[in-house]
Amino acid sequence: MSEHAIEWTVNGQRRQDRVEARTSLADHLRLGVGCTGVHLGCEHGVCGACTVIVDGRAVRSCLMLAVQADGADVTTVEGLAAPDGTSHPVQQAMRDAHGLQCGFCTPGVLMTFAALTAGEENAGEEAMIAAMSGHICRCTGYQGIRRAARALAGLGAGSAEGSAAREDAA
């Protein structure tokens, strides 16, 4: 078994870890770092539940090796809210739009939306809706998640609730 030293940042904390060569980023985040909000569904890149942000991009952490995260800046769902507990805008939008039920798919969806709305650039509604195709949700029928995506894209009434009301009335 070969172990490698990695130096990286997880949710704003600089860390040094030793990881086995074949350990996935998802497994190391869950078992080595304690970020159990990184959910594992399919473990082969289909369901999106394990999505985290690596150097600004949404990544399926079941398809990446932990050793490949050497030098990277990684954010998991545990790192989304502000230190005082204030929800991140994507968390608020999903809550307002009733975009979750059991919550299994939710961390992955949140991380994809967070990556697409980071900084001054917003990927826009089309890209947000398209990105949902990489996430499997067994509960919601996707309508609430779509409303959250629309609200985050800054279209329509500009709030998830306003968007929800319009769709419900349609």
Ligand code: FES
């Ligand atoms: S667990 Fe990674 S995509 Fe399903």
Ligand code: FES
């Ligand atoms: S809310 Fe249950 S899988 Fe999406």
